[in-house]
Amino acid sequence: MVRKPGERSTRRQFLRQAALGGVLLGGWKMAAAAQLRALRVGRYQQGVRLVFDLDRRLSAAPVIHSVGEVLHIELPGIEHGLHRPVVPALDPLQGGAEMNESAAGLVLRLPLREAVRWRSFSLGPDGRAAHRLVLDLMPLATTAVESSRRQPVARAGRPIVVCLDPGHGGHDPGAIGAQGTREKDVVLDVGLSLAQLIRSTPGMRLVMTRNTDCYVPLMDRMHLGLEQRADLFVSIHADAFPERAVRGSTVWALSATGASNAAARWLAKTQNAADPLLGDVQSGIHDPMLNAVLINMTQTAAMNSAAAAAAVMIRGLAGVEDLHNAAVQHANFVVLRAPEVPSMLVETAFISNPEEEQRLRDPDFRQLLARTMHDAVVAHFVKVPPADSAWSATRHVLRKEENLADVARRYGLSVEALRLANHLPRGEGQPGVPLHVPIMGA
Ligand SMILES: [Zn+2]
Structure with a gap:
């Protein structure tokens, strides 16, 4: 960090030193103002990628919107910024930036040459870099005119790929209700209705792990999501619990502990070209430690996206079902372990609860579940469409x-x-x- 003495208040210098000291000691204990430590800008696809190096995770999602020819980026919880952020004139950026510190967080304003669309995701520390917010900006020109x-x-743009995964099937019935209702049948029916809705959504492409009563091994399900480069993988299940009173929906998302050896093997095989702005991973792609760093990054991005999608799903399901768990649950199910594929597992209801079993047997209720899940998937991509989609x-x-x-x-x-x-x-x-x-x- 370059710092010119005398430019800032003593308090801020103290906070910055404290922050730096905290990082160097490897243990961040004291409460201090969070800060933006660096802003890196480079070419990415047809647009630019901005990487914000932060000394901690954002306390909430960044708020990004364009007002006329200026892009506003609000970083909640970040109190201090760079003295003078350096932003080159790379299309669609005009070059230069204005930065303000407010009570809500840091606000950065970037003048634009043309209208843009954007996507953002965050990455956790990986040993070399601190918390990062990555923001990709793409020119909107063709879209807007058309x-x-x-x-x-x-x-x-390519279609958004949604991979649906009705659980169980074939010799594996899944959970069975008191009336003999089999999970595999219920979730296939919900999955087929949801598939129909996704197929009829413009700009979306459907992939399904199964559309008949057949058994598909878990690893095959995961690999399908990877091969098809799914933007979202939705596994559909119905829950069961020995205690019959337990009821409601639960949504699970990939967790950090799910970062598995399977992912490492996959990455080693594909030797995915790294993004130079995200770290020095290109030169060291054969180095197992650096591969681990890269996996960490891709999984963090996918996990953030999965968590965001799961949060929308849970809000959607709250409208039709009791929620068994009102917050997104994090798990390391095999099907949720594909690196780079944001994945969630939806437990629609408890087949072991007599009332819910009755509801799951009702075709209208299954249709309602499918519609609700479709609304949630669409709503997620309305907020964060994949940049090249x-x-x-x-x-x-x-x-x-x-x-x-x-x-x-x-x-x-x-x-x-x-x-x-x-x-x-x-x-x-x-x-x-x-x-x-x-x-x-x-
Ligand atoms: Zn199941």
Whole structure:
């Protein structure tokens, strides 16, 4: 860190030294102002990648929005920034930046040459680098022009790949209810209904681990998600517990302890080209320790994404089911272990609970589960579409004469998906509020 003496207040110098000392000692114990330690910018695909080096994990997701030709980036909980952030003029960036410290966090403003879409994810410390927020910016030019002229959408972006995994099958019935209801049948039916909905969603591609009553080994399920480069892997199950009163939905996401040897073997085989901005991993790709670093990074990104998707899923299911666990649970199920594939496992309900077994036997309830899960998947990608995908994120400011149903229809969403993507309660939205909405590709 380069620091010019006399430029900052004594308090801040103290805090910075304290922060640095804490990191060097390897044990961060004292409460001090969090800071942005470096900002790195480089080319990435057709746009740029910004890597923010932070001395701690963000306390909440960054808030990013564009106002005219300026991109606003709010880093919650980060109190201090660089004295003068250096941002080169790399398209779509105009070059230069303005930074303000506020009570809510650090606000960075980047002037743009053109409209952009973006994605962001965070990475944990990996031994060399501290906590990082990665922000990719892509020019929006082609999308914006096409959609405003109402031409058929011909985006170059790839479809968003959703891999559905109805649990069990074949000789493995899964859990069995008191009335003889088999988990494998229930989850296949929910999975097939959900598959139908995903197939009919523009810009999405469906992959399924099974669509008949057959047994698929867990590792094969995981590998399918990897091979197909799924943006989201959703395993569907129905829970069981000896105590019959236990009920409700649970959503599991990949955990850090799930970072397994299987992932390490996969990575060693594929020798995935690393991103130079994320660390010095390119030269050392054959070095097992550096491979471990790379796995750590890819899994952290996938895990963050999985956790975000799972959080939306849990909010969606809260509308139709009691929640057994109101927070996302973290697990290391084999199917959730694919590196780079954000994965979640949804326990729809307890087949061991007589009332819930009855509901699971009802085709209307299974359809409702499928619709709700679809809304949650869509809402997740409305908020964070993959950077190179056919979807991009935009905002729609709600007008007085509009209701949510109008907006939902206009952007090809269900009202529920629009609500989920925007944390909207029941009732109508407030006019003037910008809503997250997608531009869906073909
Ligand atoms: Zn199961």
